[in-house]
Amino acid sequence: MTLLRKLLILSLLINILACKGSSNDDQWIAQLPQPWTLSQEQMNETLPLFQEHFPDFQSRLKYFALWRVGTPYEIFKLGEGIEPDPDPIIRYDVSDCTGHNLTTLAAAMSVSWDETQARMIDIHYKADSNGIKQPSYLSRWHFTLDRITENPYTVNITSTLLPMNLLDSVSVTLNHKEDGEEFLDLGWNRSITAYFIPNKQITAELLSKLPAIVGVTFVKPKYFNLGIVMGHEGMIIDGKYLVHASQSAGETVKLDFLEYYFPEDGAFFGGIMIFEFRENI
DSSP: OOOHHHHHHHHHHHHHOOOOOOHHHHHHHSSOOOOGOOOOHHHHHHHHHHHHHHHHHHHHHHHHHHHTTTBBBBOOOOSSSSSBBOOOOOOSSOOHHHHHHHHHHHHHTTHHHHHHHHHHHHHHBBBOTSOOOOOOOBBBBBOOHHHHOOOOOOOOGGGGGGGGGEEEEEEEEBBBBBTTTTTSSSOOHHHEEEEEEEEEGOOHHHHSSSOOOOEEEEEEEEGGTTTEEEEEEEEEEETTTTEEEEETTEEEEHHHHHHHSSTTOOSSSEEEEEEEOOOOO
């Protein structure tokens, strides 16, 4: 048994004996090494401890996300390990908004680096005509709206939160720009009408009705003519806090959702969609 695992197990036992409840869980992740500093071998030692300490999947997902607060931000750093995108399938040293959500989800279902990578392939890529998922640039879920309306790991629940007459909608062809060209060179597009929660309906009361952890994606109207609906994504925790990889902050942060969404100079987005994270599909 390595020294790191001995120290982690000792800390786990001390915290279990010392106190109970969510404060104990916060203390437990606080004493772990920072995830962006860990090697693959060290992550292999740490992932099983999350399974032991948080047997409930949603709690494990929540605290794994919180553990990653502070991760340095770099955009578009997940790929297939081969051209045209040689970045790795999973990584913990840096993250962007989609990388944070999907890598956290994959890790919360895993006990090793290799299992996390296999989970990430299952989450992040579409099956071919034979039902096989092979990581490639063309088979990746590139569009958040496409993913949360079709991918069983990230399930759109927006329409369950408010009556349909209180939602706004947009009809768009994903990946189809106003000039007729593709946004990404995929040979793919999808026409869809998306219903979303408009800014006037985003309240503390609405957030209080959410599960302990959900995904949130942000509608960006000025992107519609590019064949894009969403401009960002993250997680809402405890119906109050946003955990997301922030380009402006340069790292993954936790902050009050409503304060982020409604700054003094006005909302940056036109609405939100909410989705749940599912495991073992």
